[in-house]
Amino acid sequence: MADVVVIGSLNMDLVVRVERIPRPGETVPGGDLVTIPGGKGANQAAAVARLGATVEMVGRVGKDAFGEALLANMRAQGVGTEYVRRDPQAPSGTAMIIIDREGENSIVVSPGANGRVSLEDVQAAKDLLARARYLVLQFEIPLPVVRGAIALARELGIPVILNPAPAYEVDEAFLEGVSYLVVNESEAQMLSGLPVKDVQSAGRAAGALLEKGVPHVIVTLGEQGALLATQQEHVHVPARRVQVVDTTAAGDAFIGGLAVALLRGFALPEAVRYATCAGTLATTVLGAQTSLPSAEQVQAFYEER
Numbered sequence: 440m441a442d443v444v445v446i447g448s449l450n451m452d453l454v455v456r457v458e459r460i461p462r463p464g465e466t467v468p469g470g471d472l473v474t475i476p477g478g479k480g481a482n483q484a485a486a487v488a489r490l491g492a493t494v495e496m497v498g499r500v501g502k503d504a505f506g507e508a509l510l511a512n513m514r515a516q517g518v519g520t521e522y523v524r525r526d527p528q529a530p531s532g533t534a535m536i537i538i539d540r541e542g543e544n545s546i547v548v549s550p551g552a553n554g555r556v557s558l559e560d561v562q563a564a565k566d567l568l569a570r571a572r573y574l575v576l577q578f579e580i581p582l583p584v585v586r587g588a589i590a591l592a593r594e595l596g597i598p599v600i601l602n603p604a605p606a607y608e609v610d611e612a613f614l615e616g617v618s619y620l621v622v623n624e625s626e627a628q629m630l631s632g633l634p635v636k637d638v639q640s641a642g643r644a645a646g647a648l649l650e651k652g653v654p655h656v657i658v659t660l661g662e663q664g665a666l667l668a669t670q671q672e673h674v675h676v677p678a679r680r681v682q683v684v685d686t687t688a689a690g691d692a693f694i695g696g697l698a699v700a701l702l703r704g705f706a707l708p709e710a711v712r713y714a715t716c717a718g719t720l721a722t723t724v725l726g727a728q729t730s731l732p733s734a735e736q737v738q739a740f741y742e743e744r
Contacts, residue, residue: 441495441519443487443698444571446561446588447480448553448579449498449513450525450532452687452727457537460545476512477534477727478553479577479604482688486695486717487575489732490519492702495519495571498580499552505531506552516728522564526552534581542683542722548579548605553591556580558587569595573698577602582609589616598701602694603630606659611651611675612651619701621655622695627658641666642673657711659693661686667711674708677739678719688727693718696737705717 449604455469487494493515496518500506502525509531532551553613561584568574572591576585577598585601592599593616600619603609606629614620624635631644641658647670648656657670664678695716701712717737724730732740 440493440570441567442492442571442702443484443494443573443575444497444564444568445487445494445575446481446497446564446580446584447557447575447577448478448550449476449481449496449500449509450478450548450553451475451509452477452498452533452534452536454536454687454726455473457539460543460576461541463702473574473726475726475729476509477688478532479602479691481509481513481518482691482727482731483575483577483602484513484515484518484693485696486731488693488735489733490695490717490733492697492699495522495567497522497527497560497562497567499526500555501522501525501529501531501552501687503530505533512580512728521566522560524560525556529555536687537724538685538687542685544685544687547611550579550613553580556584558583558584560683561588565591568597570591571597572702574600575600575602575694575744577604577700577736578607579605582613586613592616600694600698602690605661606630607656612672614651614653617653619655619657619697620648621657621659622648623659623690624661633665637655638663638675639665639675642668645673655707657697665691665693665711665715667708674711676708676711676715678715679718683721683722685725685730686722689718689721691727692721692731695731713737713741
């Protein structure tokens with residue numbers, strides 16, 4: 440049994456640091472290539488495990504060296520992998536990540552086996568999901584599979600945390616059954632149709648998303664923190680200033696922090712505050728899963744306020 444089930448992507452991240460992101464047609468020198476396990480699904484599962492909850496991953500990797508390494512890494516992180524399939528027809532997913540001197544990144548994802556995650560994979564995990572307390576989903580696997588997983592969770596009475604990243608336009612019916620919608624500025628803008636530049640505009644976009652029937656909307660705003668919106672209240676949770684090294688997986692750390700705080704019974708504004716601490720700490724270390732903070736680190740940072 441697992442507290443949290445994550446259905447999503449597993450990638451090997453190929454990371455290079457540069458002084459600045461190259462313009463179209465331009466070549467710039469970079470540092471040494473580093474391979475780091477990633478993928479939004481795997482990152483979020485690892486974030487949950489690092490923060491002390493039990494978690495199972497559902498997804499696919501290839502029958503290649505990256506696939507072997509990704510599975511070994513998940514197990515080392517404390518994430519269950521019984522429901523991760525080795526796909527014989529596709530390579531493992533990869534992400535090419537360029538990071539500039541300010542810690543901002545540019546990412547290209549090649550889905551590989553992640554694009555072959557199926558509704559059959561979801562159904563095979565039905566008994567696992569029936570015993571879980573939360574389901575976490577993203578958009579790095581086929582959208583019909585995401586929608587099918589939401590529907591199954593609703594049937595089983597399991598709350599769903601959806602992080603619709605990367606952003607795609609979906610209709611109101613797609614979001615039916617989502618308990619917590621967690622979006623960054625660009626995702627909020629894509630789903631609401633409203634520009635998002637600051638806390639005030641994020642509030643307007645969140646209000647539009649609430650009208651689509653989602654009971655809890657959380658907009659992550661980078662250094663501005665996060666905005667929690669429900670029909671009863673809008674709460675801005677500021678982020679503390681830190682020295683940013685790499686923003687990769689900060690959003691995934693936030694998702695893990697949110698899930699674990701909810702498991703621990705935090706009131707929702709405090710759960711968002713805890714999640715913001717997790718996301719902020721992740722920006723201080725290079726890489727995806729290598730940057731995910733421990734429960735002790737997040738708790739100490741949370742209590743410092």
